[in-house]
Structure formats: structure tokens, C-alpha cells
Amino acid sequence: MLAAVLKAPHCLEIEDRDEPEDIPxxxxxxxxxxxxxxxxxxxxxxxxxxxDFVVRQPMVLGHESAGIINGVGPDVSLKVGQVVALEPGIPxxxxQYCRTGVYNLxxxxxxxxxPPVDGALQQFLLHPAAFAFPADDLSPDEACLAEPLSVGVYAVRQAAIGLGHEVLVIGAGPVGLATAFAAESQGALVGLIDINPERLRVAHQAGFEAAFSSHEAKQFDVVFECTGTQAGIRGAQSRVRTGGTIALIGMGQSATMPLDSLDIIVRGIRVVGVFRYANTYPSALALIRRYHERLKIFQANRISLGELPHFLATEQYGHHIKTIVSLN
Ligand SMILES: [Zn+2]
Ligand SMILES: [Zn+2]
Known part of the structure; x- marks a missing residue:
């Protein structure tokens, strides 16, 4: 079977590996x-x-994945032929984190x-059935979106979004859009801002209000920061309403965050960090069903496994909101 193996920076090879045979x-x-x-x-x-995560040995890339079951081990109720979305983190x-339900930590x-765990860009893999979520009514191209959407689902849960909340999403990349879909599904009124006109165009195409970042005065109940930039984080604090919530999702150059602690105290602002997700896959799959049409923006660019090395080498990644690699 073929696998996309990162050997060193800028060196991705499509390698032939043994197929997994014994299923535990x-x-x-x-x-x-x-x-x-x-x-x-x-x-x-x-x-x-x-x-601090450094690739020290060859590693298969990819974590947003879906496929079709072609074998089951003992004590598994899933069936051969089912479409499944694979949750990529096995805790x-x-x-204590696993026992208290925050297994993302x-x-x-x-x-x-x-590193050092191999990813999903390989033609076959073994996965715990408990982290394989059936999605028979979806195509694998749709089901693999459960991963990026999970980030949005979890962010919205952590921020306690509710009906009628006014929400601003800073950064209209895949994570920002996933968060916007999840927030809208909970009844929030959602707007996005970005400085990239192409991303604004895609956000409009997905049916959202989206605008160029500005120093407007309007404030929001909840602000999701999805850029990880200093400007984004400062913007989140200036755009959140007194008593509101800032959810920090984007991971940029961190270390010293430009948050004004006195302002957080006197305005009673809640700041939450959102890292990955836990117990989100059923909700993410429900989002995919609900926003079936609008989520087509994530499926516009498809390439084959063989095209991946060229795709990465020529930096085509930034030209598309999401690219899906087809295997098998
Ligand atoms: Zn654990
Ligand atoms: Zn991802």
C-alpha cells in the first residue's frame, strides 16, 4: 500500500509499505x-x-480523514463496508484528564x-473502533470534514454559545469557518473578519457575513480568535463586550499574549483556551448533514496521493480553503 511519508523538511515521498493484516x-x-x-x-x-513537536523519524502526514471499513477485529459492532470518520487522537x-472527559488534554x-505518530495519508490503517464514527449517509469527502468541524464544535461549547448571541470570528480560514458554522447552529448571529480578500470571498460563498478587519466600534458577546496573531488577539479584546467571552483557538507565535489583564478584570471578561476537542464527532457529523450544501466550499479542490508531493513543493496550499487528497 502507498503512504505519504515526510522524510525531512521539504521531502515528502510516496512510499510502498506493508498493509496491516492482523486486526486486534x-x-x-x-x-x-x-x-x-x-x-x-x-x-x-x-x-x-x-x-516542541519535532519530526525526528519518517512520519506519515494527515489527520482529517475518512474511509470505508474493510476488516473488523473481535468485539467490534461496526461492519465491513461502512463509511467512517476517524477521530485522530487516541487518548x-x-x-485524570481522560477520566474527567477532557481527553483532548x-x-x-x-x-x-x-511526531512520532503516523498519520492518515496511507491506503489502509488500523484504528480503534471507538474512535471510528459511522457516516453511511455521507461521502468520505464529506465525512473527513468532521475533524476540522470538531474544532469549531468544541470551541462553541467551551464558549457556551447560545441563541441570539452576537459572535465575531477573527480569521476566516478553515478553523474560523468551522467555528462560524458551529456557532450559527447554536442560534448565534455570526460575522467573520479577515484581511485576506480571497478568504472573505469564500466566507461569503459559504453564506456568512464577512468583512475586512477594521476598527469598528461594535462589540460582541463572544469573540473567537482564530489567527494566533498579536493583532488578532488585541482585536479580540477590543471587540468583546463587557462581561463577554474571548475564545483563543488560533495557534501562532505565542509566548507573550498582548492581553490587557486589568481590562479583563474590570470588564469581567472570560478568556478560554481551546485545544483540539473531545466528544465532538457525533455533533460534527450532524453539522455536516445540516450544512451539506454550504460545506461544499471545503470540497472544491481534490488531488490524488501521487499529486501531493508536487502540491506541497509548489506551495499551492494557500490558494485553496481546503484540499482533500483521494486515496484508494
Ligand atoms: Zn489520558
Ligand atoms: Zn487539521
Whole structure:
């Protein structure tokens, strides 16, 4: 079987590997069909690292994935032939975070395409059935969107979005759009801002109000910061209403955040950090069903596994809101 293996920065090879044969109890074998390319894959490709996560040995990329079950181990109720979306992070199940339901914070999590764990850009893989979510009514291209949408679902939960809340999303990339869909599904009134006209165009195409970043005075109940930039974080604080919530999602050059702590105190602002997600896949799949048409913006660019090295080498990533690699 073929796999997209990152050997070193700027060196991605399509490699022939052995297919997994023995399926352990509780596992399924999945013929992978669709894997979305994420900013983190591109980052590992270009830099060989993200913060303290360093690629030290060859690693398969990809974590936004869906496929079709083609084998099941003992004690599995899923069936051969089912479309499944794969949740990419397998937590330990025993630590205090796992036991209290915030398994996204598990220090022992094994997450696709986070060194040294191989990712989903391979034609077959074994996965715990408990982290494979059936989506028989969706195509694999749709089902793989459950990963980026999960980030939005979790962010909206952490920010306690409700009916009629006025929400601003800073940054109209894939994470910002996922957050906008999730917030709208909860009854919020959502607007996005960005400085990239192409992203604004796509946000409009997806049916959202989107505008060029500005120093407008309007304030919002909740502001989602999806850029990770200093300007974005400062903007989040100036655009949040007194008593409102800032949710920080975008991971940029962090270290010192330009938040004004006195302003946070006297205006009673709640600041929440959102890292990955937990228990979101059923909700993310429901979002895909609900916003079926509008989510087509994420499926406009498809490439084959063989085209991936050229795609990354020529930096075509930035030209599309999302690119989906077809396997098998
Ligand atoms: Zn991703
Ligand atoms: Zn754990």
C-alpha cells in the first residue's frame, strides 16, 4: 500500500509499505478514501516541527480523514463496508484528564501526524473502533470534514454559545469557518473578519457575513480568535463586550499574549483556551448533514496521493480553503 511519508523538511515521498493484516480486538481496518490537508501538515512539511513537536523519524502526514471499513477485529459492532470518520487522537483512557472527559488534554494522547505518530495519508490503517464514527449517509469527502468541524464544535461549547448571541470570528480560514458554522447552529448571529480578500470571498460563498478587519466600534458577546496573531488577539479584546467571552483557538507565535489583564478584570471578561476537542464527532457529523450544501466550499479542490508531493513543493496550499487528497 502507498503512504505519504515526510522524510525531512521539504521531502515528502510516496512510499510502498506493508498493509496491516492482523486486526486486534476492538480495532477496525479502514481503506482510507479522503484526507484533508491541514495547516499543521504544511507546517511539518516546511519546518519539520511545530513548537516542541519535532519530526525526528519518517512520519506519515494527515489527520482529517475518512474511509470505508474493510476488516473488523473481535468485539467490534461496526461492519465491513461502512463509511467512517476517524477521530485522530487516541487518548490513554486512564489519566485524570481522560477520566474527567477532557481527553483532548491527555498528555499521553497519540494523535495522527504529530511526531512520532503516523498519520492518515496511507491506503489502509488500523484504528480503534471507538474512535471510528459511522457516516453511511455521507461521502468520505464529506465525512473527513468532521475533524476540522470538531474544532469549531468544541470551541462553541467551551464558549457556551447560545441563541441570539452576537459572535465575531477573527480569521476566516478553515478553523474560523468551522467555528462560524458551529456557532450559527447554536442560534448565534455570526460575522467573520479577515484581511485576506480571497478568504472573505469564500466566507461569503459559504453564506456568512464577512468583512475586512477594521476598527469598528461594535462589540460582541463572544469573540473567537482564530489567527494566533498579536493583532488578532488585541482585536479580540477590543471587540468583546463587557462581561463577554474571548475564545483563543488560533495557534501562532505565542509566548507573550498582548492581553490587557486589568481590562479583563474590570470588564469581567472570560478568556478560554481551546485545544483540539473531545466528544465532538457525533455533533460534527450532524453539522455536516445540516450544512451539506454550504460545506461544499471545503470540497472544491481534490488531488490524488501521487499529486501531493508536487502540491506541497509548489506551495499551492494557500490558494485553496481546503484540499482533500483521494486515496484508494
Ligand atoms: Zn487539521
Ligand atoms: Zn489520558
Amino acid at each position: 480486538a476492538g480495532f477496525v481496518r479502514v481503506a482510507m478514501k479522503s484526507v484533508g490537508i491541514c495547516g499543521s501538515d504544511v507546517h511539518y512539511y516546511q519546518e519539520g516541527r511545530i513548537a 490513554c483512557g486512564h489519566c 491527555c498528555p499521553y494522547v497519540r494523535f495522527f501526524a504529530t
